[in-house]
Amino acid sequence: MKQRDRESAPAALGVGLIGYAFMGAAHSQGWRTAGRVFDLPLRPLLAAVAGRDSAAVHAAAERHGWAAAETDWQALVSRDDVQLVDICTPGDRHAEIAIAALDAGKHVLCEKPLANSVAEAEAMAAAAERARARGQVAMVGFNYRRVPALALARRLIEQGRIGALRHVRLTYLQDWLVDPDFPLTWRLERHHAGSGALGDLGAHIVDLAQFLAGEPLVGVSAQLETFVRERPLLASVSTGLSASGGPGRGEVTVDDAAVFTGRLASGALATFEASRMAPGRKNALRLEISGEHGSLAFDLERLNELHFHDQLEPAATAGFRRILVTEADHPYLEAWWPPGHVLGYEHTFAHQARDLVMAIATGTDPRPSFADGLQVQRVLAAVEESAAKNAVYTPVPAPRSAVTPASGTPAGTARTEAQV
Template sequence: MDRTQEPADTSDPARGVAAGPPALGIGMVGYSFMGAAHSQGWRTVGRVFDLPVRPVLAAVCGRDSAAVRAMADRHGWAAAETDWRRLIARDDVHIVDICTPGDSHAEIALAALAAGKHVLCEKPLANTVEEAEAMAEAAQQARAAGQLAMVGFNYRRVPALAYARTLIAEGRLGTLRHLRLGYLQDWLVDPLAPLGWRLQRERAGSGALGDLGAHIVDLAQYLAGEPVVGVSALTETFVRMRPDPEAEGREGVPAEGEVTVDDAALFTGRLASGALVSFEATRMAAGRKNALRLELNGEKGSLAFDLERLNELSFHDHTEPAGTAGFRRILVTEPGHPYLEAWWPPGHALGYEHTFVHQARDLLTAVARGTDPEPSFADGLQVQRVLAAVEESAEKNAVYTPVQQP
């Protein structure tokens, strides 16, 4: 495969042309949906923000040589690889971006850290607590050598949610009492939707719990500034057998494979402060395409957010007189709001893809300054522990007796 090194910097300080910030090569493993989203972030970030380093899309890696080469050409990667070990070994790769299924996160991240690279790893950090512990420990050891590791919880980079955290940290809600978070999708409602890696425990680790629940667990802890310390849970797999495109069935009849992860997870929790939290994650909510909603209630007020209106917050100040108090809309598009100083004039909305631009900015800035990025692998491990506790609780609560019809 093409292993072209980083393009030469054509600026000439001797002729009065500034050399610009130093280059930092990005190597990405995985090239499907999330790889495309990350590519958008890496490709765009330097065109929007003034950065202390210049990201270079050095190489992308995938097992299918034709497909990964097409992806590289489409998204602007200089080279393509079919072996992630070769990608890590490249001299022009300084940050390894992991966008693969969860079963390979630990192996790739540990190898990249051992090779002296910085690492960005998609959520959830791993498929098991044991893998996540090994990754967090390796990241801590690598930190002493100046290497950084970050988990890709991109919803932290929605400006409205970053601003919500500021308001909460400033005490605008007072002591938190209730948090409720839901993440609902419907792409598995059809029982004929095919079996894929996201429905296989050995690849994905868990189903809606890890895919969607990881996001809302992280957001609860991020916004509140404290950990979830206990849970009680229910999970369910509503469709247990699905058509398997990779299996051979009788002529004209597709073979089926077993779904080995949850379709939905419902759980309650408690924060370290005693605040109560409810979580719902499902891929079986008909009509809900990507509905992430949350509300936080405190002694002094409340905040609510809906991803389908991601430039807005709903805020209620309970200290105002009752006659005029109520939820009001905050349009989070002002230059003083998080990340907005580099974008469009007030009122011009951003979208989902911008969260990956912001993620890239934050990691590149941390690498240049030598500061710890957030969320860290330790943060990812904390989320992994909550997910494991949810599964353990659900197993204990799994036995029930259906009502018998007369």
């Protein structure tokens, strides 16, 4: 490299990843790719990855391109070559790691849901607010916001193309728990995961509803169900015996499915369904948003398409039309391929990395923020409370600030429980 090129090259942003399984691999892909596709003011550098299993974390570092491996997350946080900590652990570690990283002067990206409880999420949001005063940023990894078709849907709603919202319908269905002999992994234990399909899948669709609508949910009415209440212990699956030496099954302490209705601050109605017990559905996230002037529809299995109906068109030609979201002026598409050359799931993580790097470089607040993550956590808690009371309408506590984290809508515009 010539001297002039070295002087003009963007400064490095050292990234440290904690957790290397499914989400860790997805985030690694995003960090590897973002700086090679987008013209970024900072250059993401894969400094180190951390995990408890030494052999496994070193193998992950080699596979995904991390320069170093650690078996202690605290050692990673304290590294001088790490300026941003990316948290991809089970939910029970999010608060401890995120607060420590923020207090150590690092930027933070934390996978969803933000925490396992509202109290943890409040502590994380408070730590992020303190860190923001020092110039640090913190963001939650709701990657579906970075699907170009959904970013376009948000733009169309902001532009008033479908008018005032009336209905928001979202479902997120998977089938990996249909087999009653699927083992008892950490995602099925409340002390690790916080909740089941509600937090794993429901958090995504709650965030999408509030992101697309540009306003918060103010109340819910819910039902939760655990269809398979005991599953084989992991030791039983691998050896035929439990950890105690005999065949064993353990209790599932989270939900398999969640169904709930909600009301947005404007009065629009919302319906949600999240399940990991839907045979044939692998990763089926679908939504439809209806307004006074039209509707938008999206299916994650057709990720590059957004369907739009303009109610103001003449009836003779009106109807849902397919928008292939691959044009250069569509969100995120300016850096990718010619029109018609579609993107995939993994690209959302490159877009996520791009947006966070831009926020760090420009000193702006990234979205979704920890305050946004806290708002989602409050909705999830209200869903659980409502289900415990047999679908009694449960208000979502309003943020303490004068502006809602979901959209910037004045909190005073939300309807009270008596008005709903």
